[in-house]
Amino acid sequence: MGATSPLQQRSWRGLIAPGLASLICLAILLGLGIWQIERKGEKEALIARIVERAHEEPPGALPAPGTWDAKADEFRRVRVTGTFQNDKETLVHGLAPGDTPGRALQGYYVITPLARRDGPTILVNRGFIPTELRNPADRRAGQISGETTVTGMLRASEPRTMFVPAPDPARGEWxxxxxAGIAAAHGLGEVPPYLIEADATANPGGWPRGGQLRVDLPNNHLQYAFTWFGIAACLVGVFAVFAWRRLHEPAGEPGN
Structure with missing residues (x-):
C-alpha cells in the first residue's frame, strides 16, 4: 500500500473538529428521539388511567386530609355533598366548545367553594358561562342554595405558562x-390540592354548564421522535458527503 500523502493527512486532520461536533449533535438528536419514545409510553399510560377513572362507578369519596396527593389523585371520579358558597365564586377566563363546530365560546369557568360537613371546603369548577352571564344576577337559576351533591373528576392546579397573564385577585381576574391562589384570595384556609370538575348533571339545562372536561389528550410523541431521528439521519448524510468531498476532491491548483 502506498504511503499517505501530506495532502491526505491534512484532509483527515481537517475532519477531526467537524466530526466531533457532528457526533455531539448526533448524540443530542438521538437522545431527544429516545426521550420522545419514552414520553409516548408515559402519555399512553396517563390516557389509559384517565379513561379508566372517568368511568369509575360508583364515584368514590374524596381522599381524607393527610392522604392528599395531587398527582396520584388527579382524574379520580368522586362524589361529595356540601353547600356552595356562591358569594365566594371565582370566574376564570376560558373557552368552551360552541354549538357550531369549529367555533369556541368565550367566557368564564365558575369556580365555587363547597363547604362540607364531613371535611374541609373544596373548590368546584361548576362549569362554563358565556361572557354576557358574568353577573350572577343574570343567572339566578344557576345559583344552587342549600345542601347539594356534586359528582365529577379531580383536577390539580393548572400551571401558568409564560403566555398566560398573572392573576389580579383585587379585580377578580384569573x-x-x-x-392555592383562589383559596387564599377568599380566605378559605387549607383546601385539598385539587378541585372537582363537575359533570353535566350538576346544573342540567342551565348555566354554568358542567361536563366540560376533555380526556382526549394529544399524543404526538411518536411524530416528534421520527422528526428527531430524521434530522439525525440528515446530519449523518450531510457529514458523509462533506467528508467524501474533503478526502477525494482534488485541491485547487497552486496560484488559483
Whole structure:
C-alpha cells in the first residue's frame, strides 16, 4: 500500500473538529428521539388511567386530609355533598366548545367553594358561562342554595405558562385554575390540592354548564421522535458527503 500523502493527512486532520461536533449533535438528536419514545409510553399510560377513572362507578369519596396527593389523585371520579358558597365564586377566563363546530365560546369557568360537613371546603369548577352571564344576577337559576351533591373528576392546579397573564385577585381576574391562589384570595384556609370538575348533571339545562372536561389528550410523541431521528439521519448524510468531498476532491491548483 502506498504511503499517505501530506495532502491526505491534512484532509483527515481537517475532519477531526467537524466530526466531533457532528457526533455531539448526533448524540443530542438521538437522545431527544429516545426521550420522545419514552414520553409516548408515559402519555399512553396517563390516557389509559384517565379513561379508566372517568368511568369509575360508583364515584368514590374524596381522599381524607393527610392522604392528599395531587398527582396520584388527579382524574379520580368522586362524589361529595356540601353547600356552595356562591358569594365566594371565582370566574376564570376560558373557552368552551360552541354549538357550531369549529367555533369556541368565550367566557368564564365558575369556580365555587363547597363547604362540607364531613371535611374541609373544596373548590368546584361548576362549569362554563358565556361572557354576557358574568353577573350572577343574570343567572339566578344557576345559583344552587342549600345542601347539594356534586359528582365529577379531580383536577390539580393548572400551571401558568409564560403566555398566560398573572392573576389580579383585587379585580377578580384569573386566567388559570390556581387552587392555592383562589383559596387564599377568599380566605378559605387549607383546601385539598385539587378541585372537582363537575359533570353535566350538576346544573342540567342551565348555566354554568358542567361536563366540560376533555380526556382526549394529544399524543404526538411518536411524530416528534421520527422528526428527531430524521434530522439525525440528515446530519449523518450531510457529514458523509462533506467528508467524501474533503478526502477525494482534488485541491485547487497552486496560484488559483
Amino acid at each position: 386566567f388559570n385554575r390556581d387552587i
